[in-house]
Amino acid sequence: MRLLLILIGIGLVYGVVPARASVDCPAWDNARLTREIAALSSRLAACDTAYYQQGISLIEDTLYDQLRQTLGEWQQCAGSPPDAPTLAAGKVPHPIAHTGLKKAADATALKKWMDGKQGLWIQPKIDGVAVTLIYRHGRLVSAISRGDGLRGQAWTAQVRRMGSVPLTLPPGSRWQDVTLQGEIFLKMTGHQQSARGGLNARNRAAGLLMRREAAPELQQLGFFVWEWPDGPAEMAARLHALAELGFPLTARYTLPVTGFAQTEAQREQWFNAPLPFVTDGVVIREGQSPAGRYWRNQPAGWALAWKYPPARQTAAIRTIEFAVGRTGKVAAILNLHPIQLDDKRVSRVNIGSPSRLKQWDLAEGDRVIIALAGQGIPRLEGVAWRVKDRKPVAYPDPHRFTPFTCFTLTPECREQFLARLVWLSGPHGLALAGMGPESWRKLLDNGKLASLTGWLQLSRDDLAAGAGFSLKQAEKMYASLQLARQKSLRQWLSALGLPPYALNALSGGSWASISRRTEDDWHAHAGIGKKRAAHLWAFLHHPPVTALIAGLQQQGVTAFMPETPDRPRVTVNRGWPPGGPPAH
Template sequence: MDLSLTLRDLAPGSGVSTIRVFSQRWLAALLWAATFSLCSAAEPPACPEWSPARAQKEIAQLGTQIETWDHAFYVEHRSLVDDAVYDQARSRLANWNMCFPMVAHNASQSPVRYPLSHPIAQTGLDKLRDVAEVRRWLALREDVWIQPKVDGVAVTLVYRRGKLAQMISRGNGERGQDWTHHALVIPAIHNSIPDRREELVLQGELYWQLDGHIQAESHFNARGRAAGAMASNNLSEKQRLSLAVFVWDWPRGPASMPERLSALKTLGYDTSPYTHPVGSVEDAQKWRELWYRQPQPFATDGIVLRRGDRPEGNSWQAQPPTWAAAWKHPAISALAEVTGVEFPVGRTGKIVPVVTLAPTQLGDREIRRVSSGSFQRWLELDVRPGDQLRIGLAGQTIPQIRDVILRATERAPLRIPDPHQYHMLSCWRPTVGCEQQFLARVHWLGEQLEFRGMGEARWLSLLEGGLLPDLLAWSELSSRQLTRVPGIGDKRAEKITDSFQRARELSFYHWMRALGMPAASSFDEHFWRRETFASLVDRDPEEWQNFPGIGASRSQEIVAFLQHPEVEQLQRKLSGMGISGF
């Protein structure tokens, strides 16, 4: 059960008396404690090590941000943040409130006036977090059915004597806004139905129709599109034709699910193709996966499990029931707290800052590190420890920073390298400030020369042991010297020295690529068979540009590399070692 979802669903005036009896200061702390005591055996998050003054600033800032999101969501019908990030922000605020109760901030929602009462309360849905929770939920219930959790805006349709009388937004679950004038011009919503009872109430999701939508491959903001249409004074032709309703329940309808589905079909709202019985967690997984990865006519954000024999509608309340729950699709974003920033310097001198995070669950993965993409982007974001980031997955696999949700109120100092000091021809030796780029160079060289058993950690051990004063110092190491390095025994040392010796027999191309010559792989095998270091040096930039794919900039880089004093010194040493081409 996820009580943070309930917080978003409980707008002012919801009538939930159990909430109102507590002071605002303790509300979030109470719900936070309930979440952990009722929902899981997870350890509560650790409290930040803040002074009272900083705690007050951090809590107030997060509370204000949540209030901004709430105002946009409830008043302007705009969703500024994914549900997962919102829920995590609410949970984080509750945790901070518990840690620092004297400066707690409740993040109250903006007051919204809802003119119409729902004939039957709109319930929320607790969220099941994973397969284990779904299995436990199913084990305690019978007659369970599954539907896609269509991503739109919840509505109530009220028919009186067969005529559409009202369409009411979900609002706070007990009262909502009057959207009837829009409903009357949407072709997919029937103005009349073949049932003439005094009042007939349906609940469902107003959604934006899509053609062959695959949720796993697209993050189209369908809910925002539907909500935006409802916020307009008059629907455009495209909006009228694009909107439809997925009826998920008939609160006072037939008692059993098969009977309700049959009767709904008669009314013109056939949801039977998307409503199926489930007897196991495997059944639920099958349908969830199908609706996530196969083309559908609407966007979804998960599945809904509900009992077919749920209570009659008059007993429903504006809060999550025990007879229905949601299992959402893998989150597309998450709120992550920054714990540090690293500035690794690569072989070519490029600096791509890496942000370390408190362990953050994103879909089925735990994320602890994320690249900033480039030094320039890090500068623009100015990410520091304590910041709260929104992260997502690029191409479903690579974590990336979407944006900074909140900046720490106290900016942590960082040792930031000057990117202008590092370039393709810097750091050929491990001098102060050059250790990272030098290690990247020697690691690249080892990979190109096919050294066995020489990963980054082992090169670092050699460097720390004083055995790597330059890029080719390894060639003079004996097995005895290697065994003095922690983690290298006699057999490992023999394998490493064998690799070192075999490298001497590799081609001139292998060696030039290992040294880092720009565009070395752009030239074919025939080129390298007839070249030597001297012949490469003899060419001027214009001659290099005669080769396919070599422009003015690249030709200058090649010449600068070949004429660099450190490269010339390496050439002399390689010549003395008898390496081909030097």
Template structure:
């Protein structure tokens, strides 16, 4: 079975060609929504988001088209463009993307640059290959699409893809790129080649290095007025010879003889879905001389180039690599408080898939980290995976213009000795203390839900109020099975040694502990932090409760000396 034989986790991509890219149609593929369909927006919210996205993209486009500068990664730009198209399609607000007024595509392509449809799933690849023969696979090089026009063997024009019909005249740039032959040996009057100009990076591993924004760097070199010395680092991968040879081996040999060896090196036959998957995985993992965002499966295109169109063609299919980052919208911002009073920040986001993993929540770490960016619901952020697959915020792409008010807890309200008793404001830290206490005392099956039910059912006040409940009361709040288990676990906890109880209560410090509370209080006076914590435990009635329950070490006996 195809799905069982794939060498990598199944990836899902959004299909579609987006209009308006300078060099190639922007692909809506990355950061795929975990649930299909339109984004959960009201009409008013959608109108606002569309306006903000258009404004942001227009700014990036102007910088990109007029100065060759990209302020965001290629992957992020593609996803933002895809997001806009999705909103426009869902809410009927589609408008063409317009180039900055200073950019005009004036040079006509001899043959139209056709678009490539993107596979939405592995299954679509399988279906596409099922009824096709003589299929080849090539890497989808991450660069800038161009036409190279040779007349009587001499290079006469290099034209950017533009809108597929017309592009920019980059012939002068081609003169400074050694990898582009200025002449070829042929008896043909005219030769038209289509391919990708890219920044050569030997040893590039896509699965490890990602795109590194090399497409934008390449575009910048070609867009600048001056001829940068780095143009010498550019190379070209030819992926089409419109109207050329129909015999594949002759086709590849001829391109090599003309000075385009990469085409033969990276064009492989595929016998079916399994071999295509194996080659795709190999190119994703092994060193290559270029960045690539996937592979293209293709048959020989029609010889009659008048049938070629800028939209999707029927003879090729792109199969993208998994994305490295994803653009997503923040839905909620929470500020969990831990047992020691440490405040962290947790973002709930619109679900996205990165490297086969569905991301719904992103931890930002400490409150101080959040304060630097102040991320709110409605903001668009870029999320990536770090070590062990942990999602992290890479950057904030767009701040919402109407951020909602957030309750942000202050450090002065939560600290090591706060919330030893229950109040609504203290709920998170109070329950976190109980969860820690239960875990350290070996009370299995007493998680935050059980503690929360007890605290709510009996309106707890002190940290150890649960020790006053009998078996029937526990069953009334937790149910028969959980109640009996909790009762037994609680009885066993009462027999734990003094040192275990001190750790369960969260007493700071790692130095050796004395045998009982009176000795501990004498020693703790020499340690300010411990002394302060011990005073808080006494003031909040925790020590008195343990004495009342007869817990060893709090009644004057030495549990560690009992054998």
């Protein structure tokens, strides 16, 4: 329910809920902060009007909620209270006010809230639309949207057409005059929240209820009772009575819990289990609540929401930078205000080439939508909000770095040179144990490397005293580096940057025979067209590459040494499975 989440967001700003760290204010002057607040406030007001008055969602619910919280934080930075959302309060009064829900910031906050409480219960936090149902003399006489918690819109006609809400109560029941509060939701079959997410179900339910004409799709809606003001005092008796009145779903999904461990396990179970509705967390509540006349349209003290981590989050762009890979390709990197996605803290996302950055039209301060792709890699999925004052991005020269640059270290080449070293020592290259990015970076910082293969000349003392590694580290590193002398020609050429498509065309030849190949020779191999053949010839005859190989020959690296009767060609393939290097 959007209003509920608005209240949660406002609660966070005011400290109603155990909060995270203090607000991280943007580094804007007061004039800019005022402009950005006005622009975002205007946008959210338009979203509110469309949603509450027309049943149209201009933005996904979870993103709206996050932007509403962002606006509140900006307003707090400006020293002013958060705006109240533009709500359609309606004209129909609720007989008992709708309360909101406080939200636990994390597991620690929930434990603190649960501490010392007895008789706790857990329910799924269904993602739908809140209503009040009023029965008089056993008949449904009114259904009222939540509105502002005190007044709402008349939805009686729509609710009567749903088919999932009893129009009359059993005549034999003692409960004939009843007021219920609960959630209208979009029915699902075997919905797994962990796999499928929210599916914008809240919006779809709200849209059906707000249509002026009768919609047969109303039959797709269900109802879950989460409050029965002035019903049976004990939860067990309340659930039993609700089932007899025609609301069995509440009893099925309201379970007692005795501690945090059980609560956490049930939350995880519902997150992964097939359910008949979309959820966005759980609600932990006390078994008893005050009399309805004491309820107010503000977060209740007897219940607390513990939401699931969102599948997508908005994050503010701190800075934009460009990274150079080993082949000279430039990638645009967004440095973000850190966000939590699942179990990962995300502060950077690679969005690809500079041309993609131009397509996204991003600037520092924009709020982007981030999700986790395969293997937990953060991915840019959209733009939630663009700031009004936009700092131009300084794009790099697209022709500065290529597969033929940065085989030696210069100040502007450091990034590509380091990427070449990481590739060289990795599984696609020489598979040198213990030589990762940090080890190479340390050697560069201490001035120990100027050439892509200069590490072959380093001694144990160079690594220990000169580069800052411990004696034990230096010993292991030295042994690993020296093993490279016996690696195969295939591994060495891949390590130096020969493209993968050329490796299967080496045909077990020696370096002398491979270096004599012409473009036509390369083109004769399957999968190598004229363009690739020209590239291969140019790479192997590129002066920095030939200089590196000459140096390797002087160092006695077996793979590049000429064949002699007493020195047969080495064809070992240490570190790779049959068929070549790992695919990438």
